Amino acid sequence: MRTIDETTQEVLNLASKHFQVPTNSLAPDDDFFKKLGIDSLQALELLSRLENHFGIELPDYEVQGVSDFRTLASRIQSRL
Amino acid sequence: MLDLSKYQSIGAALRDALDQFAAEVCLIESDRERQKERITYRDFKERAEPLARALQDAGFKANDRAAIIMTNQSKWLISAYAIFYCRGVLVPLDYKLTPEEQWQLLKHSSASILITEYPIWRQLAASPSRGSATRVKTLLVTEAPPNADLSGAQRWEEFRATGEPAFIPRQRSDVATIVYSSGTGGRPKGCMMTHENYLEQCMPFPALYPLWPGATYLSILPTNHAIDFMLGFFYPFVNGATVVHLRTLRPEYVRAAFPKYKITYVTLVPLVLKNLQKGLQARFETLSPWKRKLFTALVAVNMAFTRSRPHVGLSRLLLKQVHEAFGGQLRAIIVGGAFTEPQVLQFFYNLGISVANAYGLTEACTGITVNDLKPFRADTVGKPLPGMQVRIVNPDSDGIGEVSVRSKTVMAGYLNEPELTAESIVDGWLMTGDLGRFDATGHLQLFGRKKNMIVTEEGKNIYPEDIEAAFESLPVKEFCVFAANYIWPKRSMVGEQLLLVLHLDQGQTLSDELRRDISVRNSRLLNYKRVHGIVLFNEDFPRTASLKIKRNILAERMAQLDRASAILPL
Numbered sequence: 001m002r003t004i005d006e007t008t009q010e011v012l013n014l015a016s017k018h019f020q021v022p023t024n025s026l027a028p029d030d031d032f033f034k035k036l037g038i039d040s041l042q043a044l045e046l047l048s049r050l051e052n053h054f055g056i057e058l059p060d061y062e063v064q065g066v067s068d069f070r071t072l073a074s075r076i077q078s079r080l
Numbered sequence: 081m082l083d084l085s086k087y088q089s090i091g092a093a094l095r096d097a098l099d100q101f102a103a104e105v106c107l108i109e110s111d112r113e114r115q116k117e118r119i120t121y122r123d124f125k126e127r128a129e130p131l132a133r134a135l136q137d138a139g140f141k142a143n144d145r146a147a148i149i150m151t152n153q154s155k156w157l158i159s160a161y162a163i164f165y166c167r168g169v170l171v172p173l174d175y176k177l178t179p180e181e182q183w184q185l186l187k188h189s190s191a192s193i194l195i196t197e198y199p200i201w202r203q204l205a206a207s208p209s210r211g212s213a214t215r216v217k218t219l220l221v222t223e224a225p226p227n228a229d230l231s232g233a234q235r236w237e238e239f240r241a242t243g244e245p246a247f248i249p250r251q252r253s254d255v256a257t258i259v260y261s262s263g264t265g266g267r268p269k270g271c272m273m274t275h276e277n278y279l280e281q282c283m284p285f286p287a288l289y290p291l292w293p294g295a296t297y298l299s300i301l302p303t304n305h306a307i308d309f310m311l312g313f314f315y316p317f318v319n320g321a322t323v324v325h326l327r328t329l330r331p332e333y334v335r336a337a338f339p340k341y342k343i344t345y346v347t348l349v350p351l352v353l354k355n356l357q358k359g360l361q362a363r364f365e366t367l368s369p370w371k372r373k374l375f376t377a378l379v380a381v382n383m384a385f386t387r388s389r390p391h392v393g394l395s396r397l398l399l400k401q402v403h404e405a406f407g408g409q410l411r412a413i414i415v416g417g418a419f420t421e422p423q424v425l426q427f428f429y430n431l432g433i434s435v436a437n438a439y440g441l442t443e444a445c446t447g448i449t450v451n452d453l454k455p456f457r458a459d460t461v462g463k464p465l466p467g468m469q470v471r472i473v474n475p476d477s478d479g480i481g482e483v484s485v486r487s488k489t490v491m492a493g494y495l496n497e498p499e500l501t502a503e504s505i506v507d508g509w510l511m512t513g514d515l516g517r518f519d520a521t522g523h524l525q526l527f528g529r530k531k532n533m534i535v536t537e538e539g540k541n542i543y544p545e546d547i548e549a550a551f552e553s554l555p556v557k558e559f560c561v562f563a564a565n566y567i568w569p570k571r572s573m574v575g576e577q578l579l580l581v582l583h584l585d586q587g588q589t590l591s592d593e594l595r596r597d598i599s600v601r602n603s604r605l606l607n608y609k610r611v612h613g614i615v616l617f618n619e620d621f622p623r624t625a626s627l628k629i630k631r632n633i634l635a636e637r638m639a640q641l642d643r644a645s646a647i648l649p650l
Contacts, residue, residue: 039351039537039538040538040607045330045331047330064175067607
């Protein structure tokens with residue numbers, strides 16, 4: 001079982017890979033809309049990628065209003 | 081379609097539709113790629129009437145208000161029909177609002193019943209604002225897990241009563257819904273829509289975009305939005321057509337739904353349309369050079385044959401793979417909710433996919449103009465729908481002025497806001513606040529806004545006043561939020577931005593600490609409500625005797641500043 005810190009780091013790694021930005025440019029408390037300059041649909045695309053990686057299903061309502069990596073990671077962690 | 085001219089209410093028309101099309105499928109309920117259920121019109125009726133009876137038994141009576149906060153799904157529509165059956169007034173609320181905003185609108189609407197989904201209810205129940213909407217007496221929650229703590233709510237699935245509910249007709253002029261076009265701040269704008277508004281809005285559609293039993297409509301926009309309520313519920317139902325729900329907005333599942341359910345029509349906001357465009361462009365780029373050359377040639381042939389009007393059959397033949405990706409049955413993508421860039425529309429039309437660009441307002445019950453595609457005009461929002469009188473008020477030398485509308489689809493007014501209603505509807509004409517002009521062929525072109533607001537690509541109306549609460553007690557002398565184009569008018573509907581205007585205390589500077597404070601507050605707002613920049617203004621804001629900011633005068637003064645250098649990025 002992953003720790004929340006490991007999950008958060010994996011979320012950051014995947015986001016940096018998906019949107020092609022350096023991993024060290026992203027931090028857990030970053031607002032991913034602002035930091036990555038993405039819209040809500042691109043955020044949903046990232047979510048699908050995260051689901052595949054973690055082998056979980058995260059309904060849209062679970063991430064409604066979430067905009068930072070740390071909260072996103074905690075929502076994923078609760079489903080692992 | 082049912083002859084809607086004979087009906088007095090939405091409920092009466094839907095009741096007949098449920099009988100007339102009893103054996104047809106009205107809803108396909110999917111969860112992502114998993115199809116969960118096909119519901120016939122008969123099933124729908126059998127589920128809705130016991131709910132209506134239970135509502136009546138619980139004391140829900142004519143003109144009482146019932147709110148729905150749900151994602152797009154069958155229980156939304158079944159609940160809405162039950163409310164209309166009881167002669168109630170439906171209050172559809174946005175499930176994407178924060179719980180505090182939802183409680184605020186529940187209070188404002190005086191709803192006595194709330195119907196919602198369990199995940200939404202968990203947040204609503206935990207909100208400190210619970211208790212503010214004291215009139216809400218009955219709480220119904222769908223899909224709650226078996227041992228869930230319902231916090232005083234009842235299970236929607238069990239809220240049923242036997243015996244036929246009483247159906248008592250309504251008048252066309254009665255209020256059917258209260259739809260919030262915006263305004264979760266100090267002044268919620270609850271549009272009171274009458275039964276006549278909906279019946280009249282629906283009547284011209286069949287001549288433009290016909291539906292029939294077996295035709296499928298993909299419901300993507302939230303059903304609380306005026307567009308999906310009309311096109312994803314009322315219009316398909318009175319035609320016996322099928323509505324498809326996906327329970328997700330993930331682009332991959334939306335794309336997959338087109339071929340899977342052979343979608344006939346869909347309505348999208350520009351953001352989703354652009355996402356589809358991006359996906360198609362990525363696929364084109366993977367073609368080998370000679371295939372790309374062939375494809376480009378076929379697109380050119382298609383363009384040549386569709387200049388004056390669409391030829392769907394020919395386009396499907398020429399560009400078979402593209403059309404198969406959309407299921408091969410798609411008649412049109414309707415785009416609304418916000419302004420769409422012409423090049424995006426043209427991209428699809430060149431592929432033989434008709435994109436009907438429309439323009440409307442919640443206050444006018446959705447559609448005012450729509451592109452009839454004869455010919456396709458990406459640079460306009462089409463011609464007025466039959467029954468719409470549209471005129472340009474105070475046109476300038478270029479013919480550009482405020483678009484105003486008079487029709488039977490214009491709302492009765494804003495709930496509890498007689499002054500705002502009087503400002504918005506003048507001598508029967510709805511003043512839209514949008515700037516436009518008609519071209520020589522009668523197509524409406526839009527050129528920006530007269531009012532202080534923005535509309536996002538997701539179709540969200542944002543009034544700057546509504547987000548000022550997020551910056552309350554900011555340590556500055558005074559502040560307010562503006563739409564950039566309201567201060568510096570631009571003849572454009574794209575790239576709209578919100579700005580935070582600061583009047584600092586004497587000697588105060590825009591320090592890193594103040595910037596951080598602003599950024600933190602900004603990040604607490606939903607992403608589409610955030611301000612994009614800061615403007616420093618070193619004069620006292622003009623105010624009324626009751627100390628309200630005179631926004632129009634402040635905007636005029638600020639317009640003296642140079643836009644490019646005045647806006648400091650956040």
